[in-house]
Amino acid sequence: MMDTTPAGPETSGVAEAAASSGPIETDAIVIGAGPCGLFAVFELGLLDIKSHVVDILDRPGGQCAELYPEKPIYDVPALPVVTGQELTDRLMEQIKPFGPQFHFNERIDSLSREADGRFRLTTDAETEFLAKVVVVAAGGGSFTPKRPPLTGIEEYEGKSVFYSVRKIETMRGHDIVIVGGGDSALDWTLNLAPVAKSLTLIHRRDEFRAAPHSVEKMRKLVEESTVRLLIGQVTGLEGANGHLSALDVKTASGTERIACTAMLPFFGLTMKLGPVADWGLNLHENLILVDTERFETNEHGIFAIGDINWYPGKLKLILSGFHEGALMAQAAHRIVYPDKKLLFQYTTSSSSLQKKLGVK
Amino acid sequence: MPANLIIPFRSQPPKSGLFSLKDAYATMTKITFIQPDGESQTVEAENGLTVMEAAKLNDIAGIEAECGGACACATCHVYVDEAWRDKTGKAADMEEDMLDFAFDVREGSRLCCQIKITDALDGLVVRVPAKQF
Ligand SMILES: Cc1cc2nc3c(=O)[nH]c(=O)nc-3n(C[C@H](O)[C@H](O)[C@H](O)COP(=O)(O)OP(=O)(O)OC[C@H]3O[C@@H](n4cnc5c(N)ncnc54)[C@H](O)[C@@H]3O)c2cc1C
Ligand code: FES
Numbered sequence: 001m002m003d004t005t006p007a008g009p010e011t012s013g014v015a016e017a018a019a020s021s022g023p024i025e026t027d028a029i030v031i032g033a034g035p036c037g038l039f040a041v042f043e044l045g046l047l048d049i050k051s052h053v054v055d056i057l058d059r060p061g062g063q064c065a066e067l068y069p070e071k072p073i074y075d076v077p078a079l080p081v082v083t084g085q086e087l088t089d090r091l092m093e094q095i096k097p098f099g100p101q102f103h104f105n106e107r108i109d110s111l112s113r114e115a116d117g118r119f120r121l122t123t124d125a126e127t128e129f130l131a132k133v134v135v136v137a138a139g140g141g142s143f144t145p146k147r148p149p150l151t152g153i154e155e156y157e158g159k160s161v162f163y164s165v166r167k168i169e170t171m172r173g174h175d176i177v178i179v180g181g182g183d184s185a186l187d188w189t190l191n192l193a194p195v196a197k198s199l200t201l202i203h204r205r206d207e208f209r210a211a212p213h214s215v216e217k218m219r220k221l222v223e224e225s226t227v228r229l230l231i232g233q234v235t236g237l238e239g240a241n242g243h244l245s246a247l248d249v250k251t252a253s254g255t256e257r258i259a260c261t262a263m264l265p266f267f268g269l270t271m272k273l274g275p276v277a278d279w280g281l282n283l284h285e286n287l288i289l290v291d292t293e294r295f296e297t298n299e300h301g302i303f304a305i306g307d308i309n310w311y312p313g314k315l316k317l318i319l320s321g322f323h324e325g326a327l328m329a330q331a332a333h334r335i336v337y338p339d340k341k342l343l344f345q346y347t348t349s350s351s352s353l354q355k356k357l358g359v360k
Numbered sequence: 361m362p363a364n365l366i367i368p369f370r371s372q373p374p375k376s377g378l379f380s381l382k383d384a385y386a387t388m389t390k391i392t393f394i395q396p397d398g399e400s401q402t403v404e405a406e407n408g409l410t411v412m413e414a415a416k417l418n419d420i421a422g423i424e425a426e427c428g429g430a431c432a433c434a435t436c437h438v439y440v441d442e443a444w445r446d447k448t449g450k451a452a453d454m455e456e457d458m459l460d461f462a463f464d465v466r467e468g469s470r471l472c473c474q475i476k477i478t479d480a481l482d483g484l485v486v487r488v489p490a491k492q493f
Pocket of ligand 1: 031032033034035036037038054055056057061062063064067068072073074075106107108109137138139140141142143274275276305306307308316317318319321426427428429430432
């Protein structure tokens, strides 16, 4: 599992620019760049449907890239063994001819229908899209930071407990505590040390998974007493009205109370359904209900493929999601090109398909 | 029972009843799971499975195993009873790294998808943490 990496200031700059120039108009929006979302781009592309792809993560691959990039998959047809990352790389190569546009580090928050039948979608970075069809390929849902199960933590979130920092300046003058031992914890330790009133890094052991050069830099700051390193685990929060004042930390020598007005816990990511639940789509146990002819939801023009959907007999397998993408694309074609007749073609023999693929 | 069964990814996992049919060749090993409230449940599991798989097949509460045993989620965290720590051995490096993502890690903390069941573990006792995360 990877950590969330700090979002640089440039990320929000790009999003603002996009927002100010009006909505992006496209044939299809694919929500989620996991294997099924990526292959959907291919199937749509063969039918001349152009896609924009949005994902919360900073790169393509969904679960395959985030949870098991190095691990082997044995049941992708014709690939006796392929790692999560290899599969992602190959899909990216396969869809290249269709020039999909990716919007990483953004989450689709809202989805609604316009008067002209198209869909308006908005991201958390305020990018807007207008699309003729929507393909929800949101997998297990949004990757979200894990919340430490500390009593009452919810009331501090967003006020003094943060899972990411957009602007370093907002952290100035705080007694900052960072919890964790991966790249996010170390990167933020290095980034925030200069503005903090005090900075304590808490980790359960004196070993760090983070990149060795960051660990080295952190150790140096500890030596200079700029940063305090505490080996232990946070067991309690102290504060009022959402504002933290102290933390209890269990260490080898007992429980210690340390001053803290801002805490950043980094315990990796987990998948939560997230905004998908709020779009008025019929759900079956937190999965989107679809038919098995078009993989369409209860909203005409909104499709759901891959791990996020459910129908009788559903298997959460990559190969099932690929099949779902192919059938979905046929149905999407009827919406994007209502007047065009769709001819069934093979990539092996169709010169028009081969032209699109750039091999002719 | 097929050794390559990936339990969490099938929308309808086979019912545990199927697996209690004793296969002539399979050796069954007893494992006890103790919940935070003290309730304990002893299950029989086939050698070669992992403790996580034994837990999932028997619907043990509190073992989530989101990643299906890939050592990628830390939601199959257990505390191995002191008497059994020598037999289960220590967490490998990859597992130690993943334990950073678990909550309230103590001595005896293991990710139980990384503990393979063998005869030597017959009678194993593990405690389920109050929260996986
Ligand atoms: C450890 C492990 C091993 C596995 N092994 C196998 C195997 O051997 N064979 C097999 O077939 N399958 C396997 N799987 C399952 C397989 O990885 C999934 O079936 C597959 O990843 C599903 O692909 P997807 O594209 O539907 O969704 P995902 O891969 O889950 O991707 C969904 C993406 O959507 C994004 N997203 C969600 N909501 C939003 C939103 N609102 N806005 C923007 N982005 C959003 C998420 O960030 C995510 O990146 C395994 C899974 C795990 C965890
Ligand atoms: S099941 Fe995910 S780490 Fe064990």
